[in-house]
Amino acid sequence: MGRHVADQAQEYDFFPAHVVHTRRLGPTMLRVTFGGPALAGFAGGGRDQSFSLFLPQPGQAEPNLPYGEGEGWFHAWRALPERERAVMRSYTVRAQRTSPPELDVDFALHGTGTGSPAPGTGTDPADRSPAGPAARWAAEAGPGARVVLLGPVVADNRSVGFRPPADADFVLLAADETALPAVGGILDWLPAGTRALVWIEVPDAADAQELGGADGVDGVDVVWLVREPGRPSGLLAALRAAELPAGAPYAWLAGESGTVRELRRHLVGERGLDRRAVAFTGYWRRGASEDRLRAEAYGETS
Structure with a gap:
C-alpha cells in the first residue's frame, strides 16, 4: 500500500554524527563506525537499509548542508557552489547498535591506492580509476570526523528493498x-x-x-x-x-x-x-x- 507524500517525508530525518573508529576488512574494504547521541533516533529496518551520507569537502570541518531549511533543504543544498556543498552518497547500514547508538558502514576503497596488488599486475585493477570523494574521505577518516546522515525514523521505511514473500521456498x-x-x-x-x-x-x-x-x-x-x-x-x-x-x-x-x-x-x-x-x-x-x-x-x- 502506498503512503501520502507528507507521510513519506515523516519517515526520514537528519542525524549529525561522527567517526568513532575505522577498521580494515580486506584489501579494498573499510568499516567506519559512526556514533553520536542523535543516532538514537535512527530507526533502521535491517536487511539492505540504505540512507544518504553527507560528507565535508576537503578542508571543511563538517558537511555544508542547510538541513535547517526544512523540506526545502534539497534545493538549498543544490543552490550552493558544487565545491562548497556537502558531498552526498548512498550507503547501506551494515550493523546498528543502541547502547551506545552506533552504525557500521562499509566502504569500498576503489581508486584510493590502498588495495593490495593484483597478481602479476603490480596494481589493484580498481585503483586504475581515480577514487571518488567518499572513498577518499573514508580512506583518510579518523575519530571525530563529522558527517550527517539522512535516514529513517521508522523501521518500516521505503529504503528497505529486501522483502521476501511469506511463501518463498x-x-x-x-x-x-x-x-x-x-x-x-x-x-x-x-x-x-x-x-x-x-x-x-x-x-x-x-x-x-x-x-x-x-x-x-x-x-x-x-x-x-x-x-x-x-x-x-x-x-x-x-x-x-x-x-x-x-x-x-x-x-x-x-x-x-x-x-x-x-x-x-x-x-x-x-x-x-x-x-x-x-x-x-x-x-x-x-x-x-x-x-x-x-x-x-x-x-x-x-
Whole structure:
C-alpha cells in the first residue's frame, strides 16, 4: 500500500554524527563506525537499509548542508557552489547498535591506492580509476570526523528493498562488493532455517568475509567469486551454471547496473522466475559517477 507524500517525508530525518573508529576488512574494504547521541533516533529496518551520507569537502570541518531549511533543504543544498556543498552518497547500514547508538558502514576503497596488488599486475585493477570523494574521505577518516546522515525514523521505511514473500521456498542473493554490506545485513536478518543461495563477487580473494548469518547455519550456501582484471563480471556465468533447488525463490540482485540487468534477464527470461519475485538494484553504473546518476534522475543532464 502506498503512503501520502507528507507521510513519506515523516519517515526520514537528519542525524549529525561522527567517526568513532575505522577498521580494515580486506584489501579494498573499510568499516567506519559512526556514533553520536542523535543516532538514537535512527530507526533502521535491517536487511539492505540504505540512507544518504553527507560528507565535508576537503578542508571543511563538517558537511555544508542547510538541513535547517526544512523540506526545502534539497534545493538549498543544490543552490550552493558544487565545491562548497556537502558531498552526498548512498550507503547501506551494515550493523546498528543502541547502547551506545552506533552504525557500521562499509566502504569500498576503489581508486584510493590502498588495495593490495593484483597478481602479476603490480596494481589493484580498481585503483586504475581515480577514487571518488567518499572513498577518499573514508580512506583518510579518523575519530571525530563529522558527517550527517539522512535516514529513517521508522523501521518500516521505503529504503528497505529486501522483502521476501511469506511463501518463498528459498532466497537467492547475487551481488558485487558494493552490495556486500547489504548481503551481510540480509543474512543477519533472515529467520533461522531459511534456505539461501548466495553469490558475491569481490576484487580480491582476501575481501571475502565471515558473514554472521551464514556462519554454521544449515541451508545457507555462500560462493565467493574473484573478479578477473579486465574481464566482465563472473556473476552471470556462475548463476547460469548453478542448479537451483525446487520451489519458488525470492531473488535479490545488486551491484553494477548492467550486470544486475543481465542477472534479472537470466532469472526471468531463461529460468522462468516470476518477475515480481526478483528485486534488483543498480548500486552503480560503469563509467558514471553517483553525482551524474543523481543529476540524470532529476532531469538535470541531457
